[in-house]
Amino acid sequence: MKSYDIAVIPGDGIGTEVMPEALSVLERTADVCGFGMKFRNYDWSCETWLKTGKMMPDDGMSQLSQHDSILLGAVGFPSVPDHISLWGLLIPIRREFHQYVNLRPVRLLPGIPCPLANKKPGDIDFWIVRENCEGEYSQIGGVFGEGTPSEGAMQTAVFTRYGTDRILRYAFEYARKLGRPHVTSATKSNGLFHSMPYWDSRFEDISKDYPEVRTDQYHIDILAARFVMSPERFDVVVGSNLFGDILSDLGPGVTGTIAVAPSANINPERKYPSMFEPVHGSAPDIAGQFIANPIGQIWAASMMMEHLGEPEAAKLIMKAIETVLDRPDTPRTPDIGGTAGTRELGAAIRDQIGKD
Ligand code: NAI
Numbered sequence: 001m002k003s004y005d006i007a008v009i010p011g012d013g014i015g016t017e018v019m020p021e022a023l024s025v026l027e028r029t030a031d032v033c034g035f036g037m038k039f040r041n042y043d044w045s046c047e048t049w050l051k052t053g054k055m056m057p058d059d060g061m062s063q064l065s066q067h068d069s070i071l072l073g074a075v076g077f078p079s080v081p082d083h084i085s086l087w088g089l090l091i092p093i094r095r096e097f098h099q100y101v102n103l104r105p106v107r108l109l110p111g112i113p114c115p116l117a118n119k120k121p122g123d124i125d126f127w128i129v130r131e132n133c134e135g136e137y138s139q140i141g142g143v144f145g146e147g148t149p150s151e152g153a154m155q156t157a158v159f160t161r162y163g164t165d166r167i168l169r170y171a172f173e174y175a176r177k178l179g180r181p182h183v184t185s186a187t188k189s190n191g192l193f194h195s196m197p198y199w200d201s202r203f204e205d206i207s208k209d210y211p212e213v214r215t216d217q218y219h220i221d222i223l224a225a226r227f228v229m230s231p232e233r234f235d236v237v238v239g240s241n242l243f244g245d246i247l248s249d250l251g252p253g254v255t256g257t258i259a260v261a262p263s264a265n266i267n268p269e270r271k272y273p274s275m276f277e278p279v280h281g282s283a284p285d286i287a288g289q290f291i292a293n294p295i296g297q298i299w300a301a302s303m304m305m306e307h308l309g310e311p312e313a314a315k316l317i318m319k320a321i322e323t324v325l326d327r328p329d330t331p332r333t334p335d336i337g338g339t340a341g342t343r344e345l346g347a348a349i350r351d352q353i354g355k356d
Pocket residue numbers: 014018073074075076077078082090258259260277279280281282283284285286291292293294296335
């Protein structure tokens with residue numbers, strides 16, 4: 001029997017509450033589909049940092065590299081500065097494993113109230129492809145003249161040809177694979193003098209290899225407005241690290257809640273494990289109460305199965321989420337208008353697996 005070996009990092013806050021729900025959904029799915037699932041838990045978190053001064057042990061990356069995939073909860077807590085937790089765990093994993101694609105669906109699910117008027121499931125359904133390894137998120141720069149009147153900070157964005165081309169190409173390939181041949185590029189070439197004109201020229205060049213794919217591009221400001229005014233128009237949206245980051249929270253926001261949205265950090269060449277996580281963070285404001293919505297984590301598990309080459313399993317999980325959300329008597333967590341807990345909603349989805 002085929003079996004998958006998964007590194008599990010629940011992390012901080014509600015990460016530790018939603019993760020068990022995703023694991024039990026995966027176990028049920030594996031039973032129904034006839035493959036095995038092996039989980040290895042890593043307790044790397046802000047708590048670990050407070051105890052050891054490290055977010056993960058020195059050989060952490062080599063431990064992770066032994067696994068087929070990584071399922072992550074959320075990392076970051078008020079007890080530790082965010083740049084320490086982020087740069088100590090998430091960013092090294094994304095960069096050292098060349099997970100240069102951050103893929104995020106924007107889809108209005110049944111039973112989730114949409115903040116936009118008159119929208120129903122099916123109306124909003126597109127994908128964001130975010131560059132995940134370079135761009136605006138770099139460690140190049142510094143603070144100068146500290147303590148003097150001319151004190152300041154500089155931060156350099158990095159757009160290599162290699163890094164730019166591979167993310168653009170992925171977006172075109174993905175649009176092709178989806179059978180939705182339309183790619184929108186997020187730019188800001190009227191404001192950023194060097195990086196975005198370069199991005200635009202690479203977009204134009206690469207698009208020539210995909211003549212059947214329709215292209216358009218918008219400056220990030222008007223693109224943000226269009227996400228709200230006419231989300232129906234999008235199929236695949238590609239953006240730099242910063243633009244993609246913002247758009248991929250705006251997208252789920254437009255579909256009602258970030259709590260149900262997943263995010264895949266993908267190494268397309270499969271040389272390294274890819275990492276799957278919910279879009280949301282550790283939600284310190286509700287952590288410890290077991291009222292967090294586990295759907296983002298469960299949907300992330302579905303994306304993981306798709307990546308591992310089990311599309312049927314991925315579909316079963318998505319179907320279960322949609323069926324459960326569509327039922328009037330579903331146990332709903334407070335963020336989607338109910339009073340149920342994390343475990344009740346998680347169990348309802350798990351029990352639905354394989355029933356359709
Ligand atoms: P957050 O996503 O943790 O919370 C934002 C708001 O959404 C809060 O009101 C929270 O209660 C609510 N929320 C989030 N997930 C929910 C869920 N599953 N069910 C119900 N409500 C939910 O973002 P915030 O507060 O900006 O960040 C908190 C910590 O998480 C920070 O340390 C931050 O760095 C970290 N973080 C980590 C991420 C990751 O691991 N990839 C992503 C985003 C934030």
